[in-house]
Amino acid sequence: MNTQSPPPLAGVFGGGGLFGIGYALGVIEGLRERGIDLHGCPMLGTSAGSWAAAATALKISYKDLAGLEVPTFPNPRAGVLAASAREVFGNATDSTVRVVVTEVPRLRRTVLSGADTPLADLVAASSAVPGLLAPQRINGRRYVDGGVRSGVSVDLADGAERLVIIAPLAGAMFGPFGRFVERRTDAEQRIWSETHSGTFIEFAPRATTAGIASRPQHLFDKARALEAYFCGLDEARQRTIE
Numbered sequence: 001m002n003t004q005s006p007p008p009l010a011g012v013f014g015g016g017g018l019f020g021i022g023y024a025l026g027v028i029e030g031l032r033e034r035g036i037d038l039h040g041c042p043m044l045g046t047s048a049g050s051w052a053a054a055a056t057a058l059k060i061s062y063k064d065l066a067g068l069e070v071p072t073f074p075n076p077r078a079g080v081l082a083a084s085a086r087e088v089f090g091n092a093t094d095s096t097v098r099v100v101v102t103e104v105p106r107l108r109r110t111v112l113s114g115a116d117t118p119l120a121d122l123v124a125a126s127s128a129v130p131g132l133l134a135p136q137r138i139n140g141r142r143y144v145d146g147g148v149r150s151g152v153s154v155d156l157a158d159g160a161e162r163l164v165i166i167a168p169l170a171g172a173m174f175g176p177f178g179r180f181v182e183r184r185t186d187a188e189q190r191i192w193s194e195t196h197s198g199t200f201i202e203f204a205p206r207a208t209t210a211g212i213a214s215r216p217q218h219l220f221d222k223a224r225a226l227e228a229y230f231c232g233l234d235e236a237r238q239r240t241i242e
Helices: 018-031 048-057 063-065 080-089 119-126 174-195 215-218 222-238
Strands: 009-013 042-045 097-105 108-113 134-138 140-147 163-165 199-203
Touching: 009 048, 009 174, 018 048, 018 063, 018 222, 042 048, 042 119, 048 063, 048 080, 048 097, 048 119, 048 199, 063 222, 080 119, 097 119, 108 119, 119 134, 119 140, 119 174, 174 199, 199 222
Parallel strands: 009 042, 009 163, 042 097, 163 199
Antiparallel strands: 097 108, 097 140, 134 140
8 A cells, every 4th residue: 555645736737739839838937937847746748738848857948949840731741740859958857747648550548757768759759740740759659749539638646745737728729629638638637636635726718818829820929829838927927725
């Protein structure tokens, strides 16, 4: 029987393209300013959320990520996203980071750990959007974007006294689609609560933030992603936290 107490804090961050990376890192920085620091805490990321988790673990700023050249889409060349990620993450590993990927061809939702696999490879696998980027190979297996199966995967998050949930595609995003992601995230929270006894603090874009990306293609616009960063920062600064 495991009698270890859960850590005080953990994070789970969902997908959302460049917009999602900016929004998540803005929220994470805003929480850090308020004494809620996710660095060193267990984090689970999906797609954009995997980049946010890796950057937080390695103390890499959003400015550093924003300086990366974004690959053109579609791009069938294998390894292009991993090469871009390696420019900021190098070959670093970190046991606090796990990512959600989708294993092909069976489309099985899978969690990979950063304990022994370079974070650059993990974020590339978790972000390989089918039809836009080639699958990422890790240890002989092929993976595509974890968001194929779930936008956030809260149900797979680590146990903690408080779980920080960042869902960049929920809330006010894209009308009915955002509400669908919100309902799915709520259902995953209930599953998580069946195993863990912690509380949640959830962030999803408010209307002002959602207005930055009113069309799906806006999720991959670097200028809009920078706006999303500052909106996420403001949302975290203004949020009532008990």
